[in-house]
Amino acid sequence: MSEIAPARKAGFPFGLTIAVAIAFAILCVLGGWQVKRLAWKQDLLARIETLKTAPPVPLAAVVTASATxxxxxxxxxxxxxxxxGLPPLSxxxxIRDGDVVWRAQALCGLKDGPYNLILVDRGVVPDLTGKVETTARAFAEPGRVTGVLIPLKxxxxxxxxxxxxxxxxxxxxLALMAESETPAPDGITPAPLPAEISNRHLEYALTWFGLAVTLLFIYAAMLWRRLRP
Structure with a gap:
């Protein structure tokens, strides 16, 4: 009787190892990015919290040539x-609180500082909420505006x-999200900030890091089965 030849030992999976390393690195980068976003969001929420009691200051004192x-x-x-002296903006x-809204916006001329105008988001037009299409509306030009600055982008x-x-x-x-205007425009309800700003970046970071660790365990188990005697 002929002897049965022993099975050949599988070689080390270099290609698979490289692919796993690349995937692991990508997952770790994504997790690290979410950690940075978490720090940014926590700072943002802290700054928004201070708005509840912070008194308004003149715009020219904040938006200066040296300010970022x-x-x-x-x-x-x-x-x-x-x-x-420009045509009104459309x-x-x-989207606000799950509903379609139409926001009134206007250009506000600036007398002092490095810029000569700023976009003012005046709020939502309540009677247009939920409508997919709308026609042009005319509103009085803004006078004195108090609100919160956000990056224009x-x-x-x-x-x-x-x-x-x-x-x-x-x-x-920057854009000025109006909280109040003097005189108050008819037909506009100020809506400067969302009612609630979500912060799930820690959850996202743990998900990416968890996937990275899971990938290593799967790879280690596969490698052990492949190379064991």
């Missing part, structure tokens, strides 16, 4: 808007480009 967008954002300010589509690329593209003007890289 990050240092000026989430500050409560007030400003007396100057006429800009309503902006948005946070409103969305289309709105930011529309303001930045005004010829011969120097718009601020």
């Amino acid at each position: 967008v990050e240092s000026a954002a989430w500050r409560r300010v007030s400003v007396d808007c100057q006429p800009v 309503l902006a589509y948005g 946070q409103l969305g690329g289309d709105r930011a480009r529309a303001v930045a593209g005004i010829a011969g003007r120097s718009p601020a890289p």
Whole structure:
């Protein structure tokens, strides 16, 4: 009788090891990014919490030539808007508390500082809530506005480009989310900030790191079965 030849021992899976290493690195990078986002979100929520008691300061004292967008954002300010002599801006589509809303926006002329205008988000038009399409609405120009500064890009690329593209003007890289206006415009309800800002970055970070650890265990188990005597 012929002897049965022993099974060949499997070689080390170099290709699979490289693929696992790359996947592990990607998962760790994603987890680390979420940790950074967690720190950013915690700082943001802390700054928003201070807005509940912080008195407004003049816009010109916050938006200066040396101020960065990050240092000026989430500050409560007030400003007396100057006429800009430009066509009114159209309503902006948005989502608030799960409903379709239309937000009134206007350009506010600035008298002092490195910029000569700033975008003011005046709030939502209540009678248009839930409507997918709308027609143009005319509102009185803003007078004295008190509100919270946010980075202009946070409103969305289309709105930011529309303001930045005004010829011969120097718009601020921030938007003023109106909390109140004097005189108050008819037909607009101020809605400066969402009612609740979620913070699930720790959960996301743990998910990515958990997937990375799980990948290592699966790879180690596969390697042990492949190379054991």
